[in-house]
Amino acid sequence: MSAHRSDRDRREQALRVGLPIFVLVIAVAAWELAVRLANIPPYVLPAPGQILQTLFADRSLLVHSLLVTLVTTFEGFVLAAAGGIALAVLFNQSRLIEYSLYPYAVILQVTPVVAIAPLLLIYLPQHLAVLACAWIVAFFPVLANTTLGLNSVDRNLTDLFALYGASRGETLWRLKLPSALPYILGGLRIAGGLSLIGAVVAEIAAGSAGAGSGLAYRIAESGYRLNIPRMFAALLLLSAAGIVIFYLLSLLNYLALRRWHESALTADK
Amino acid sequence: MVLPTASHFDALVALRNVGKTFPNGIVALAGLDFAVRPGEFVALLGPSGCGKSTALRIVAGLSEPTAGSVEWSPATGRGQQSRIGFVFQEPTLMPWASVFNNVALPLKLKGVPAAKIAERVEAVLDRVGLGAFGRAFPRELSGGMRMRVSIARALITEPQLLLLDEPFAALDEITRFKLNDDLLRMWQALRTTIVFVTHSVFESVYLSSRVVVMAAGPGRVFRELAVDASYPRDRGFRTSAEYGGFCRSASEALAQAMAAGGEA
Ligand SMILES: Nc1ncnc2c1ncn2[C@@H]1O[C@H](COP(=O)(O)OP(=O)(O)OP(=O)(O)O)[C@@H](O)[C@H]1O
Ligand SMILES: [Mg+2]
Numbered sequence: 001m002s003a004h005r006s007d008r009d010r011r012e013q014a015l016r017v018g019l020p021i022f023v024l025v026i027a028v029a030a031w032e033l034a035v036r037l038a039n040i041p042p043y044v045l046p047a048p049g050q051i052l053q054t055l056f057a058d059r060s061l062l063v064h065s066l067l068v069t070l071v072t073t074f075e076g077f078v079l080a081a082a083g084g085i086a087l088a089v090l091f092n093q094s095r096l097i098e099y100s101l102y103p104y105a106v107i108l109q110v111t112p113v114v115a116i117a118p119l120l121l122i123y124l125p126q127h128l129a130v131l132a133c134a135w136i137v138a139f140f141p142v143l144a145n146t147t148l149g150l151n152s153v154d155r156n157l158t159d160l161f162a163l164y165g166a167s168r169g170e171t172l173w174r175l176k177l178p179s180a181l182p183y184i185l186g187g188l189r190i191a192g193g194l195s196l197i198g199a200v201v202a203e204i205a206a207g208s209a210g211a212g213s214g215l216a217y218r219i220a221e222s223g224y225r226l227n228i229p230r231m232f233a234a235l236l237l238l239s240a241a242g243i244v245i246f247y248l249l250s251l252l253n254y255l256a257l258r259r260w261h262e263s264a265l266t267a268d269k
Numbered sequence: 270m271v272l273p274t275a276s277h278f279d280a281l282v283a284l285r286n287v288g289k290t291f292p293n294g295i296v297a298l299a300g301l302d303f304a305v306r307p308g309e310f311v312a313l314l315g316p317s318g319c320g321k322s323t324a325l326r327i328v329a330g331l332s333e334p335t336a337g338s339v340e341w342s343p344a345t346g347r348g349q350q351s352r353i354g355f356v357f358q359e360p361t362l363m364p365w366a367s368v369f370n371n372v373a374l375p376l377k378l379k380g381v382p383a384a385k386i387a388e389r390v391e392a393v394l395d396r397v398g399l400g401a402f403g404r405a406f407p408r409e410l411s412g413g414m415r416m417r418v419s420i421a422r423a424l425i426t427e428p429q430l431l432l433l434d435e436p437f438a439a440l441d442e443i444t445r446f447k448l449n450d451d452l453l454r455m456w457q458a459l460r461t462t463i464v465f466v467t468h469s470v471f472e473s474v475y476l477s478s479r480v481v482v483m484a485a486g487p488g489r490v491f492r493e494l495a496v497d498a499s500y501p502r503d504r505g506f507r508t509s510a511e512y513g514g515f516c517r518s519a520s521e522a523l524a525q526a527m528a529a530g531g532e533a
Contacts, residue, residue: 156361159331163355164378164426174374178365259406260364 046229054229055236062218062230066237069199069214072127073245076134076195081188083135084142089172091143092150109140113198117205126206130214133202138195145187149180182261185253192245200238215241280304281342281430281462282328288336288487289323297323299487301337305430305464310456312473312480313466314519316527320488321466322358325432328464329355345429354423356433360415362407362422368394369403372422379426389425396455397421413444417451424455431456434466449475450503457500470523474515475507482522485530492522 028048034040035047042050055062087105091098113133120129153176161171203216215234222230257264283304289297297320305311313321326332327339330353345352362371369390376386394400397417407415416436423431433452437445453476456463467473473480474496484491496515498506506512 154361156357156359157363159326160355160357160361160374161378162331163329163353164375166378170378174377175363178363181365260408 043226043228046232050229051232051236055233058230058233062215062234062237065213065215065218065234066241069196069203069216069238070241072130072134072199072203072214073196073241076131076138076198077188077192079131079135080138080191080195081142084139084187084191085146085184087139088143088146088150089177091147092176093168093172105140105143108136113137113201114205117202120202121206130199130202130206133205134195134198137198137201138191141190141194142184142187145183145190146180149183150176152183153179182253182257182263185249185256189246189249189253192249193242196238196242196245279306279342280340281307281309281345283340284324284328284334284337285340286337287324287327287334287339289320289327289332290335296487298327298334298489299336300489301483303481303490303493305462307342307429307462308460309479310453310463310465310477312477313464313483314470314473314480314523315468315483315488315491316485316523316530317468319483319485319526319530321468321483322434323488324483325355325434325464325466328430329353329432331355352426352429354426354428354431356416356419356423356431356436358435358438360407360412360419362415362418364407366406367403368399368405368407368410368418371407371418372425374422375426390421393421393425396424397451413440413448416440416448420448420452420455424459427459428461431461431463432466433463435468436465437472438467438469445472446507452476453500453502470516470519474512474519475502480519480522482519482526484526491526491529494519494522 032047032049035045046054087101091102113136116136117129117133120132123129124132157175157179158171161175166174199214200216203214204220206217215238218234219231219238222228222234254264284301287301288299291297301320301324303311313324315321323332327334330339362368363374366374372390372393373386376389381389390403391400394403397420399414399417399421402410402414402418407418410418419436420433423433437448440448449472452463465473465476478496478500480494480496481490482492482494483489494515498511498515
């Protein structure tokens, strides 16, 4: 019976991986075919093969730009993670601070970052402005999730800590933060993708005026020059970066929680 | 500080005319009066919602009475609270910590040195029969084993007073009987005092030397029954006519308490 089951599981797994790849192959082939048959010029729509060629030919330029964007994303992410968690802990410890600052955190979150970016570019050097954008979009999910986590502590465990005379610091460190960890990691997973988006938005806003050389800047620049294949190549790298960030954070989530949290457990193990 | 009166002089802790009205207006307890003597095993028996948990939390100092007072024996001195162990209805373990670290928690919070902690955790885990499971995580244990961990954690501070709030209610009968016997054995070995909340007549009689029957609406003591059967008790006691007799009177008292209680 169990052999039966694991057979079915394996087939299920193969389908989960195989089907998206199958769809991708079909779509790319159709794209390639359409471009060739209809003789579409590359400045209108480049064929996948040509995009890959461009990716390879411009690799040093594009990889350099990718690194610039990734560094900004990473810095924005780290600051957002640290700031979001720290602010949530502060809110949790002091109601007054929470009441004073929370509305502004919400305002930062609901104002579209595309609209903030040009303003930041006026007041800050470009690198800092891009970083600030990455931070602004990424920190709120960390703040919101951590706050939720810190407030979701088992009441009985809270009582237990009170019974044994735990100080606020001990309660925070040994009870609230571990309880909040799954929520924090969930927030980080969202923040990773968002800080990439924030960085890209700011680079685009800086546009040709900026001296930056991130991937989004490359996309904007290639657009002005009608170098459409390079736009696609840069876009491909951006998506790949986003996917890698997401999976890295999912892996972190899994490694941190696999021994104890329901979300990271596989069935029957 | 309220001085103990003569009638409660021999009590370890006494609830005197305790009332509890929650902020939402619910009167959970009114005029609750009972005392626990050192070394006693008291069962608190009553219908659901009659305020058993509330009373236990007040004894533990986790909740303040809105009327009356909790008096501790002067011999206990200050800081009696540090001598209380509490076992909740659910095991209430930290899922992210190993069994060892869960049991060690009270000592860590008291700043006991690590070497000493290890020694004491191992001893208490042996006592509850989980010596081999220190490194396991709570979710890797059965419900009964988790409850043992919870009991081990309560015992590790060598509490003077052990409070248990329906600790075995969620367990199957076989496990419950086993843990009942284990608890009795530990109570005798450690010479501690126990207040055990339950809504099972059979469990209350089997375990305790005195059953305090509570009525609801608002929660109060309806009747107290002494269970004058000698310890140690075992399976033989469970099937004895003596046990049957005590169960019958406790049952009757509970039925009357439920009839007397208000909306519950
Ligand atoms: N925090 C609270 N706020 C408001 N009302 C409460 C609170 N805790 C308990 N109550 C009320 O007090 C009454 C007694 O509750 P309690 O939990 O002490 O009952 P219990 O005897 O332990 O019941 P059970 O056997 O079901 O556990 C109930 O009516 C309940 O609704
Ligand atoms: Mg209860």
